[in-house]
Amino acid sequence: MAEPLIELRGVTKRFPGMKALDGVDFAIAPAEILCLAGENGSGKSTLIKIVSGVYDFDEGTLLIDGMPVAGLSPRAAIAAGIQVIYQDFSLFPSLTVAENLAMGRLLSEGRRFIAPAECRRLGTEALARLDVNIDLGARVGELSTADRQIVAIARALMSQTRLLIMDEPTTALTGREVDRLFALVREIRAKGIAVLFVSHKMREMLEISDRICVFRNGQKVEEGPTADFTEARITRAMTGQDLGHERYAWAGDASAEPRLRVQGLSVGELVRDVSLELRAGEIVGLSGLLGSGRTELALALFGMEPDYRGTILLDGKPLALASVPEAVEAGIAYVPEDRLSEGLFMSQSIARNVVASAIDRATRGPFLSDDAVTALAERTVTDMRIATTDVEKQVGKLSGGNQQRVIIGRWLLTGPRVLILNGPTVGVDVGSKAEIHRRIRELAVKDGLAVLMISDDVPELLHNCNRILLMHRGAIVDDLDPRDLQEDDIHTRLKTLR
Amino acid sequence: MNLFAKLMRRSETAVFLIVVAIMIVIGAINPAFWQADNLFNLLRANVVIGIMALSVLIVMVSGGIDVSFPAFAAAAMYLTVLAMNAYGYEGVVLPFIGATLIGLICGLANAFFIHTFRMIPLIVTLGSASVVRGLLLGLVGTSIVNIDRMPPALIAFGRSSLDVGGAKLSVMVFVYLGLAVLVGLLLTRTMTGRSIFAYGDDAESAKRVGFNTRRTVYVAYGLAGALAGFAGLLHASMIWLANPRDFVGYELDVIAAVVLGGASIFGGRGSVLGTLLGVFLLVLIKNSLIIMRIDNTWQGVVIGCVIVIATALTAWRDRKTLA
Structure with a gap:
């Protein structure tokens, strides 16, 4: 040197x-x-x-x-x-x-x-x-x-x-x-x-x-x-330890009715005629360049693009998703891209953040019950392995990985049937990332949650998804099986999409 | 981008077009509107609100808000007039310097609290306004200095005008425009001015790049106070009256004018030209309400609506550029 x-x-x-x-x-x-x-x-x-x-x-x-x-x-x-x-x-x-x-x-x-x-x-x-x-x-x-x-x-x-x-x-x-x-x-x-x-x-x-x-x-x-x-x-x-690197394998029934079926979904010019199916227990990756329409697709599924066209079926039943409460009611949860500005109340406690989406589960009569809030929060902290001893701690004081766990944990309290994650580990360090992945897989396998994982992180997708969809200019252009792929294959594919 | 498209995207252009449209409408209803006398009167009515708007503009660009300027203006005006009477002073230069200094000191006090204790400008200026008004009325006095006791030099100064084609154009209009040019040059051509924008954008970044942000805050609020003090005495000399309870409710009009001119309440955005147009638009609206014999109380409703709509439009614009 x-x-x-x-x-x-x-x-x-x-x-x-x-x-x-x-x-x-x-x-x-x-x-x-x-x-x-x-x-x-x-x-x-x-x-x-x-x-x-x-x-x-x-x-x-x-x-x-x-x-x-x-x-x-x-x-x-x-x-x-x-x-x-x-x-x-x-x-x-x-x-x-x-x-x-x-x-x-x-x-x-x-x-x-x-x-x-x-x-x-x-x-x-x-x-x-x-x-x-x-x-x-x-x-x-x-x-x-x-x-x-x-x-x-x-x-x-x-x-x-x-x-x-x-x-x-x-x-x-x-x-x-x-x-x-x-x-x-x-x-x-x-x-x-x-x-x-x-x-x-x-x-x-x-x-x-x-x-x-x-x-x-x-x-x-x-x-x-x-x-x-x-x-x-x-x-x-x-x-300081080896983290598991086996890929996610889905062992569900491919002939069963899909948990989520989207047919001919369009949102203005941003999403064009998208059809996709998500089965219970599947973790489906969704990638594409910025502006490919992937976020708009997710927002439409979460009731934030009320002017969408097309049909969305959950367990075979058609949904009309004109607002977020309707989507939550139907069992769809969405963890946004930017947790700082869209997801968390930084100056509030972990407990309050956790119950924010599931307030009805923590009430006694018309009032919020502190005990119920604390109980729900403590369960989430344990489930998600959030590193804190105190559920009253401000969320803003947690690390990025722990914040992400709070927001995922919050949505799990709403009892979702479909979980949409947008950039689930952006700005999260390796150990925390592995922990979040572990939990997502566990939810898919044990609870039969259908997961749509939007990410730019190709290794993350390869590692955790049983299918990967690529979007380009509003349309899904590829439905890939990660078992046949290496990182470079996807990077090459993404680079041809310009 | 061609020049036309660039021009159309500026909020100044929008305000200008609205002003022209309103003038055409009023002129059509009442052709007397276009008489030089009337137009000059309109300009004269811009002066005091305009100088105060320049003061608010500086603070708003820095990302703050100032509601203390009416109190500072009242204090500067009343104290100076009382002092002039007490000493029988005959000139105007020294009194204006005095009023400006009173405003400056008050403004620096705002800056001290805002910078030292990282306090929210709205709270600090609400507080300082209340304190200054209270002290003025409690310690100094509540009686109005009427025209018979007003210093003659001040009245003469306020009356000075130019003869333009038989109509009288108040010299105060030039004082106002001169100050506007100075503030404009300060904001766009000096490092201090740019530091106010930078501070309004992101105080932390401004510090990292090497701006002395303490100085920026002191300059912004100090200058705002000084302009308010100056405007206060100018007001007295133009209406030949010094009332310590004057300027109540000016906050609304002035802030409305600045927001109308395209300044962002989130800081970093705003221009002197826009502010001048905003002030002109506001005065025009108020004047036409008077001409249309609309009751004083209803004027408040109109101005309130104007603020909300203008703020909504700028917020919408800011959101669009962020997306």
């Missing part, structure tokens, strides 16, 4: 009651793409914050270019060429692309006034460096997520950047956009810039990085060239 750009030696960071980092040695060299792997709470974020000067540490040394640095501040980190792109990009939607790009430079020069021409010049330069074309005069709020990310990257590279830290940059991107991002990251490396990459997706880590560092409980547990790693090895290092 070349002379490291930045190095940590025996760094320990304590928070009240825990060690977030415990004697960690870490180094990154110029022109290197390094992936940090680890579950939530393993110390990845703490490490990023130490390197970018946000956190101070308790023991150990931090070296930049081989020189020890004490008390690195965010400003000093930026001056040393360290730039972080946070998950939310920290862009300003109401300012133009040019202004967003130029702002950092103008601020660091202590400017008081801004000239549009100069913003435009700085913006043009910044985008030219990445060889991308985005309208400089557009407001950032009008751009797609992928374009916003490019603006964020372009902005980060405007100063003399030597290390670019990207925190889960692919979460909101579609497959093709991820390819474009990776091409960009490789170009950045070619300029001699180091890239520190945090991702939850194994496949991406293996594809993009030169080296992988795995963290668990604040310690670095494995480190090595990416070529030495496989998904199984990373998972083992992250969780």
Whole structure:
């Protein structure tokens, strides 16, 4: 390895009651793409914050270019060429692309006034460096997520950047956009810039990085060239155990009446003449590029697209799904894509979140019964193995994986017959993901629940589904049997759908 | 995108077209509407509400809301007029500086609470409005300074006008437009102005990029207070009267005008041009209600409806751009 750009030696960071980092040695060299792997709470974020000067540490040394640095501040980190792109990009939607790009430079020069021409010049330069074309005069709020990310990257590279830290940059991107991002990251490396990459997706880590560092409980547990790693090895290092990898097999009766039968379903121009069947105990995957109509299809099944055309039959009985309560009443449950904004009441307790969809089950007369609420919540916590000792804890304080379990658990209380999951493990770490998968399979096998799993995560679909449907421009174009397939087959198939 | 499509997507264009449509209708009903005297009077009626709207615009762009400006305006106006009388002061420059400073101090107090304790601007400004009004009436006095006791210099200043084709155009209109240009330049051409937008978009991000967000908050509320103070004294000089109970209910009109002009109550959006048009539209509506002899109480109903509809439209627009 070349002379490291930045190095940590025996760094320990304590928070009240825990060690977030415990004697960690870490180094990154110029022109290197390094992936940090680890579950939530393993110390990845703490490490990023130490390197970018946000956190101070308790023991150990931090070296930049081989020189020890004490008390690195965010400003000093930026001056040393360290730039972080946070998950939310920290862009300003109401300012133009040019202004967003130029702002950092103008601020660091202590400017008081801004000239549009100069913003435009700085913006043009910044985008030219990445060889991308985005309208400089557009407001950032009008751009797609992928374009916003490019603006964020372009902005980060405007100063003399030597290390670019990207925190889960692919979460909101579609497959093709991820390819474009990776091409960009490789170009950045070619300029001699180091890239520190945090991702939850194994496949991406293996594809993009030169080296992988795995963290668990604040310690670095494995480190090595990416070529030495496989998904199984990373998972083992992250969780400290082997997670089951057998695929889901459905042993139901294919001739029985389907639990859910959809015939000729259309929603405006977004979903066109879709027919599908879901049998009890089946876990059917649904994938497709963003805008393929898969979310609209799910929303129609959940009564949120009352203007749909076509027929929906549950156990042979036709349903008219004009509203969410009707869908819930019929036995359809939907776990939305964005649990933060669509699913959970973040400032409320686990118990209140759990009973939100099944309030009638926790009442005594016209009033809510605290005991019943607590009992239901405690049962859900046990069933879903939610990591908490207190059902009164705020949902916002749980990890992503546990939040997802709360929302799935909530829907199970409504006694659903069909469960629709949209991105069930987005932003959830590996251990939690396995746990959610285990529970979904258990529900399908034991309770005969019919599950429709919408996901971009191809391994997740292959692993858990007995059938996979691909959607494109509103229509189902493929009905695949995962037993015959490898990951790459599906990726190839998805790439041909443009 | 061609220029026309770009123009049509701006909320300013929509407001402008509505203004033109209303003017045509009123002009058709009563041709006297188009007389220079009437139009100049209309513009004159824009001045005080307009300056207050500029003050609210700044705060709204920063993602906050300010309901304390009427109280600050009343305090600045009344204290300054009393001081002028007490010292028998003959000029106007110093009094206006004084009124502006009073407003500025009040605004900075708002900023202090909002920034230091991360309080909700609505609550802080409701509170400060109540405190300032209470102190003014309780400690300073409740009696109205009538025209006979108003400082002559102030009256003369408020009366100054230009002769345009036989009709009198108040110089105050130019004061207003001058301030509007200054606020416009501040918001769009200075780093401080852009920091107010950035802060309104996302306070945390603004901090990360390196803006001094504390300064941003102080500038936004301080400036808002200063403009309110200035508008207060200007109002007194234009109506030759200083009433410590004045400006009650102005919150509604002014906030309505700013929202009409396309500013978002969620911050980050809004322009001076839009605000000027919004103010003009509001004054136009109120004026035509008076011409149509519609009762004062019903005017409140109309203005309330205008606010709700305009807010609904901007919220709908914001949701559409988010999707």
